Structures are given as C-alpha cells and as structure tokens.
Amino acid sequence: MSGWFRLTLGLAAVVLGALWTVQGLGHVEDSVMTDQQAWVILGPVLMVGGLVSLWLGMRARSRR
Incomplete structure (x- = not known):
C-alpha cells in the first residue's frame, strides 16, 4: 500500500x-x-485506527 494512500485513508x-x-x-x-x-x-x-494508518503512512513516506 502506498504511503499517500495510507495517509489519506488515515486522515479520513x-x-x-x-x-x-x-x-x-x-x-x-x-x-x-x-x-x-x-x-x-x-x-x-475508528480514530485510533486512523492514527495508526497515518503513522504507517508517514513511515512509508520517510523511507523513500
């Protein structure tokens, strides 16, 4: 899953x-x-799940 997708999904x-x-x-x-x-x-x-998704998305974006 892309970092941007996780960030978007987490924010939503x-x-x-x-x-x-x-x-x-x-x-x-x-x-x-x-x-x-x-x-x-x-x-x-749902908010906790979103925060986890945001955290995973930030990690995926920072590895690039």
Whole structure:
C-alpha cells in the first residue's frame, strides 16, 4: 500500500471517527446517530485506527 494512500485513508478515518463521536454524544442535531452510545464507542476506535494508518503512512513516506 502506498504511503499517500495510507495517509489519506488515515486522515479520513480520524475525521469520520471524530464526527461519529460528536454525533454520539448528542452535539449534532437532526441525525439518526444523535445520542446513540454505539457511536461514542465506535468513533474513538475508528480514530485510533486512523492514527495508526497515518503513522504507517508517514513511515512509508520517510523511507523513500
């Protein structure tokens, strides 16, 4: 997997995970995900996966 692909995928995962967390906590109105405990758990899990992907992408880019 290319370093740029991992960086892009990681950034998207971090942003999406943050959005899911905020929606799950009820800070975003008019969403099916508002005040749902599952999104409060899944959001940070996705963010951690995104951070790992960002770290791997940075390592792949620095080796070149």
